[in-house]
Structures are given as C-alpha cells and as structure tokens.
Amino acid sequence: MQSGTCVIKNARIVLPESVISNGFLEIVDGRIARISAGEYSTSNTELIFDAQKATLTPGFIDLHVHGGNGGTFNSIDPAEHNLARKFHLKNGTTSMLATTHTTEFSSLLAILKSLSTSSRSNENGSKVLGIHTEGPFISEYKPGAHVVAQLRAGSLLEIDKVISAADDFITMVTVAPEIPGGLDLIKYLKSKNIISAIGHTNATYAQAVAGIKAGARSTTHLFNAMSALSHRDPGAVGAILDSDEIFAELILDGIHIDEAIFRIALKSKGINRINLITDATYLAGFPDGDYGSLPDRAVTKTGGKIVVAGTDTLAGSALDMNMVYKNAAKFAQLSQPELSKITSLNAARILGKESDIGSIEVGKLADLVLLDTEFSACATMVEGQWKHVSAGWEEALSR
Numbered sequence: 001m002q003s004g005t006c007v008i009k010n011a012r013i014v015l016p017e018s019v020i021s022n023g024f025l026e027i028v029d030g031r032i033a034r035i036s037a038g039e040y041s042t043s044n045t046e047l048i049f050d051a052q053k054a055t056l057t058p059g060f061i062d063l064h065v066h067g068g069n070g071g072t073f074n075s076i077d078p079a080e081h082n083l084a085r086k087f088h089l090k091n092g093t094t095s096m097l098a099t100t101h102t103t104e105f106s107s108l109l110a111i112l113k114s115l116s117t118s119s120r121s122n123e124n125g126s127k128v129l130g131i132h133t134e135g136p137f138i139s140e141y142k143p144g145a146h147v148v149a150q151l152r153a154g155s156l157l158e159i160d161k162v163i164s165a166a167d168d169f170i171t172m173v174t175v176a177p178e179i180p181g182g183l184d185l186i187k188y189l190k191s192k193n194i195i196s197a198i199g200h201t202n203a204t205y206a207q208a209v210a211g212i213k214a215g216a217r218s219t220t221h222l223f224n225a226m227s228a229l230s231h232r233d234p235g236a237v238g239a240i241l242d243s244d245e246i247f248a249e250l251i252l253d254g255i256h257i258d259e260a261i262f263r264i265a266l267k268s269k270g271i272n273r274i275n276l277i278t279d280a281t282y283l284a285g286f287p288d289g290d291y292g293s294l295p296d297r298a299v300t301k302t303g304g305k306i307v308v309a310g311t312d313t314l315a316g317s318a319l320d321m322n323m324v325y326k327n328a329a330k331f332a333q334l335s336q337p338e339l340s341k342i343t344s345l346n347a348a349r350i351l352g353k354e355s356d357i358g359s360i361e362v363g364k365l366a367d368l369v370l371l372d373t374e375f376s377a378c379a380t381m382v383e384g385q386w387k388h389v390s391a392g393w394e395e396a397l398s399r
C-alpha cells in the first residue's frame with residue numbers, strides 16, 4: 001500500500017450511481033479520502049497526477065481467470081503465475097481469484113500449494129484475493145474441457161485436502177450440486193466461509209434449487225456447461241435465473257454466449273446480480289495457433305476462440321477484463337456506473353469485500369483504472385500506487 005497523500009485531478013469519476021464529469025480524488029495511505037467535483041486548487045500535496053479528462057473507474061475484479069500471456073495458474077511454477085497477473089493488471093484487473101482447472105488430484109494439491117504461496121508474495125501484478133478451484137467436483141455429463149477421468153464425487157475428506165494444500169487460501173469452489181455428495185460439499189464449504197459456485201452441472205431445476213438452498217452463492221459461467229433452459233424442463237439455467245439470491249457469472253466474449261443472451265440475463269437477474277469474468281487461459285494475449293503437447297490438453301486458438309484441438313468444445317477464453325468491459329458496453333445499453341457494477345462491485349459483493357473494493361467511495365482502497373474515450377485502460381492503480389502506466393501516460397502520472 002502507498003503511504004502518504006496523492007491527488008488525481010482533472011478526472012471524470014465513475015461513482016456507484018452517477019458520474020462526476022470533472023473532479024478530483026484525494027488518496028491517503030492507499031485509501032480514497034475525498035471525492036469532489038471541480039478543479040483541484042490547494043497545492044500543498046506533493047503528489048498530483050493529471051488524468052487529463054480521462055475516466056477513473058473502479059479496478060476490475062475477475063473471479064474466474066486461469067492465466068494469460070503464456071502463464072497459467074495451473075502450474076507449480078510461480079513465474080507462470082506472475083506472467084498471468086502482470087498481463088491482467090495491464091488490462092485493468094486490480095483483484096482476482098486465481099483459478100485452477102481439473103487435473104490429476106495429487107498434481108492439483110501441489111499446484112495449490114505453490115499458487116497460495118506465490119499469490120501472497122508477488123507485488124507486481126493483479127492482487128490475488130484467493131483461489132477458485134474449478135473441478136474436480138463437477139459433473140461428468142458437463143465436463144466442458146475438463147478430463148472426465150479426473151473428476152471426483154463431492155468428498156469432505158478431499159475438500160479438506162484441497163483447503164489445507166492451499167493453506168486456507170481457497171475462496172471459491174465450483175460444484176455440481178447433483179453429483180454424489182454435492183449438497184453436503186456446498187454446506188461444508190459454507191460452514192468454512194468458502195463460496196460455492198454452481199457450474200459444470202447437469203442438475204435438474206429442483207437439484208439446482210437444492211444447491212442454492214444449501215448455500216451456493218454464485219455460478220460458474222451461466223449457460224456454458226450447464227443443463228439448459230427448456231420450457232418444461234428449466235434446468236440449472238432456469239433455477240439460477242429464477243433465484244433472487246444467487247449471482248450469475250458470464251463470459252462476455254460474444255462466443256461463449258450470444259450477446260442477446262447477455263441482455264436476457266441482465267433483464268432476468270438485474271444489474272446487481274450479474275458478474276462478468278474472463279475465464280481467460282494462458283493463451284489470452286497470444287497469437288493464433290495450435291498449442292499444448294499432451295493429447296488431452298491440446299488446444300487451438302483462432303481469433304478470440306479457443307477449443308480442444310479437433311473438436312468444437314470451448315476451452316476457456318482469450319479475454320481480459322478490459323475487453324469484457326468494452327463488450328458489455330457494446331452488447332447492452334448500460335451506463336458507466338452499471339458497467340462498473342458488473343465488472344467490479346458485484347464481484348466484491350460475492351466475496352463479501354464490498355466495504356474495501358468494488359467502487360469509488362470514500363474509505364475504500366484506491367484500486368482504480370483510468371479509461372480513455374474508447375474505454376481502453378491507460379493506467380491501473382492498486383492501493384494508491386500506479387502499478388501499470390501505458391505509453392503516453394508516464395508524464396501525466398509520474399510524480
């Protein structure tokens with residue numbers, strides 16, 4: 001955290017319910033101390049940054065991200081974790097849940113051990129607030145790109161191994177509620193203050209409702225790898241859209257779901273229950289091509305689309321949160337405060353950290369992104385410190 005006082009002046013500022021067209025932010029010891037419209041006049045502050053009329057918006061929070069720029073979180077190598085975190089920081093993500101995918105169980109435990117250590121040490125990327133384990137406690141009928149032979153029933157013994165391998169840094173677990181032991185797993189996770197996200201599930205409507213009642217707080221990529229909505233068989237999708245409580249997570253690349261589905265989900269869940277994520281793999285930021293040496297891991301990237309090689313099965317995305325933000329603005333008529341809810345504040349609410357992060361309000365951490373008129377991230381601030389500044393902005397944002 002940056003100690004001392006700094007000011008960001010000449011900024012458009014996106015607040016939770018409105019926008020200040022020209023104003024300034026005062027930041028003390030990494031937290032927002034004052035927000036005001038108008039020109040900044042007093043000059044006894046040493047550190048004054050000029051936003052040059054660009055827009056300050058809350059830093060993006062990504063609760064489902066597997067990697068980026070060649071680095072994957074599904075590795076025991078901290079250098080890979082750091083590559084991914086740097087890539088996403090550059091694209092405006094200030095906080096994330098580093099997300100693992102199903103792998104052989106003992107390898108997963110080794111990965112979690114390494115990931116929990118690197119997550120708490122590196123200072124040069126997006127903050128990792130915890131780990132999200134996607135698999136192995138998911139349905140063999142909706143595996144997506146996960147390897148079916150590596151999936152497990154819901155087991156309290158095994159989840160304890162997962163939790164202790166990550167040294168209590170597990171924050172979210174994707175669970176299919178209908179698998180054997182699935183509901184007990186959700187209840188157990190809730191008792192440990194860990195979020196269950198319903199996903200990779202073939203649940204009936206009733207089974208998904210039972211999962212929500214057992215305590216599931218969020219979903220893993222609503223619509224993708226999930227029993228679909230049908231008019232006499234509403235499935236897991238129907239249960240999630242029908243619930244006032246559970247949050248709905250969406251991958252917004254225009255490939256995983258049609259843009260009309262995004263608008264329908266918005267109408268159904270409301271702006272306070274949608275959370276956009278990347279589900280980015282290590283190929284985010286990489287050129288097109290064939291990647292991966294193991295047969296069950298080989299993937300092909302073509303444009304923004306990544307599939308298991310030789311199939312049409314989607315294997316994560318090539319997104320970053322800045323692209324997600326731009327897509328949301330393109331696909332639906334949303335104000336900037338609304339865009340910030342679905343890229344930042346709702347994620348903070350899912351985590352129960354909305355008193356610290358997720359919006360620009362006095363008392364919260366100064367986790368911010370500066371956006372130009374095209375909504376491209378020019379600079380990313382974490383706890384009062386510019387951690388990434390794009391070319392052309394160094395002078396205005398240096399001391």
Ligand SMILES: [Zn+2]
Nearest residue numbers: 134144221225
């Ligand atoms: Zn998935």
Ligand SMILES: [Zn+2]
Nearest residue numbers: 064134279316
């Ligand atoms: Zn994923």
